[in-house]
Amino acid sequence: xxxxxxxxxxxxxxxxxxxxxxxxxxxxxxxxxxxxxxxxxxxxxxxxxxxxxxxxxxxxx
Amino acid sequence: xxxxxxxxxxxxxxxxxxxxxxxxxxxxxxxxxxxxxxxxxxxxxxxxxxxxxxxxxxxxxxxxxxxxxxxxxxxxxxxxxxxxxxxxxxxxxxxxxxxxxxxxxxxxxxxxxxxxxxxxxxxxxxxxxxxxxxxxxxxxxxxxxxxxxxxxxxxxxxxxxxxxxxxxxxxxxxxxx
Numbered sequence: 360x361x362x363x364x365x366x367x368x369x370x371x372x373x374x375x376x377x378x379x380x381x382x383x384x385x386x387x388x389x390x391x392x393x394x395x396x397x398x399x400x401x402x403x404x405x406x407x408x409x410x411x412x413x414x415x416x417x418x419x420x
Numbered sequence: 421x422x423x424x425x426x427x428x429x430x431x432x433x434x435x436x437x438x439x440x441x442x443x444x445x446x447x448x449x450x451x452x453x454x455x456x457x458x459x460x461x462x463x464x465x466x467x468x469x470x471x472x473x474x475x476x477x478x479x480x481x482x483x484x485x486x487x488x489x490x491x492x493x494x495x496x497x498x499x500x501x502x503x504x505x506x507x508x509x510x511x512x513x514x515x516x517x518x519x520x521x522x523x524x525x526x527x528x529x530x531x532x533x534x535x536x537x538x539x540x541x542x543x544x545x546x547x548x549x550x551x552x553x554x555x556x557x558x559x560x561x562x563x564x565x566x567x568x569x570x571x572x573x574x575x576x577x578x579x580x581x582x583x584x585x586x587x588x589x590x591x592x593x594x595x596x597x
Contacts, residue, residue, distance in 0.1 A: 362452075366452075366456050367452065367455065367456065367459070370456060370459040370460065370463070371459070373459075373463055374459060374462055374463060374466070377462075377463055377466035377467075378466075380466075380470070381466055381469065381470055384470050384473045384474070385473065388473055388476065388477060391480070391594055393477040393478075393480045393481045394477075394481070396473055396474065396476075396477035397474055397477050397478065397481075399470070400470040400471065400473055400474030400477070401474070403466055403467055403470040404467045404470065404471070406463055406466070406467065407460075407463045407464050407466070407467040409463075410459065410460045410463035410464075411460055411463075413460075414456050414457065414459075414460045417453075417456060418453065418456075
């Protein structure tokens with residue numbers, strides 16, 4: 360069995376995007392750009408199913 | 421020696437320390453799959469943690485946030501001569517602000533916490549500028565923009581209205597970068 364770090368790397372990318380989105384959510388909130396807050400909050404929420412999907416794909420492999 | 425055989429032939433010697441109780445199958449709790457699970461959980465925590473911000477933003481968008489700026493009387497027109505300033509608190513009791521009468525019918529009000537390190541800014545009539553004494557920051561009274569010193573952002577402007585010989589504060593202008 361050859362080890363693969365693909366899942367770990369992909370999930371690291373997802374978590375990095377999570378950090379970026381959270382930062383944007385907070386900053387846009389304080390700059391009172393509320394539409395952008397909603398966009399990034401939604402993006403952050405959508406990253407969770409993506410992470411789950413990556414995990415399931417890795418387990419099945 | 422019969423005593424030893426009585427232990428199901430699996431414990432070859434007296435168990436007097438706890439180093440033999442590691443089961444190889446379960447000894448690594450954090451294998452790659454467990455680590456992936458932790459990462460997915462972290463993504464979930466991020467997702468949940470942004471929900472309150474989204475909720476607050478939606479609340480502001482639907483217009484519930486504007487009621488926090490009440491109309492407040494600052495001073496009478498007669499009490500304030502041209503070129504003079506008066507300090508007041510707006511919108512909260514702990515947010516000091518400064519009203520300057522620049523002309524007969526020209527009033528400007530700013531929240532006077534310096535945008536550098538929050539020192540109170542005062543109005544200098546001689547220099548025709550708003551001055552922050554802490555680090556010699558200067559602001560233009562017409563626009564609130566910094567003209568010299570460490571501050572880089574404009575002072576937040578308070579909207580004023582004249583009504584029946586008195587000056588009222590009615591709101592704080594949205595911060596623009």
